[in-house]
Amino acid sequence: MDPGSLLMLMVVMVIFYFVLVRPQKKRAQEHAALLSELSPGDEVVTIGGAYGYVNRVEDDQVFLEVSEGIEIRYAKSAISRKVEASAGTDEEVVEEIETAVEAPDPDGNLPPSP
Numbered sequence: 001m002d003p004g005s006l007l008m009l010m011v012v013m014v015i016f017y018f019v020l021v022r023p024q025k026k027r028a029q030e031h032a033a034l035l036s037e038l039s040p041g042d043e044v045v046t047i048g049g050a051y052g053y054v055n056r057v058e059d060d061q062v063f064l065e066v067s068e069g070i071e072i073r074y075a076k077s078a079i080s081r082k083v084e085a086s087a088g089t090d091e092e093v094v095e096e097i098e099t100a101v102e103a104p105d106p107d108g109n110l111p112p113s114p
Contacts, residue, residue, distance in 0.1 A: 035076050043083040
């Protein structure tokens with residue numbers, strides 16, 4: 001193998017490391033930190049898309065309250081992310097949505113666009 005080919009192979013391996021391996025390791029470390037910081041009261045999303053509040057954490061299990069009085073046990077690794085606190089209360093968000101949505105009049109005509 002000539003030195004040029006060997007150098008090219010090494011360059012490709014370095015690019016592969018910085019594009020694929022390093023970002024994946026960083027994501028894995030961030031996820032491990034997230035799991036270690038879970039505490040009761042945190043709102044989280046599972047990898048299946050279920051939202052819930054952490055009731056308790058035991059070893060490799062997390063107990064989520066998905067509805068009032070309904071608790072489901074998940075594997076700790078199934079937690080995808082924490083849900084960030086919303087800007088306002090649920091009532092404020094619903095009111096914003098209702099005022100932003102314009103309904104058609106009874107004849108089926110849409111209101112004029114602004």
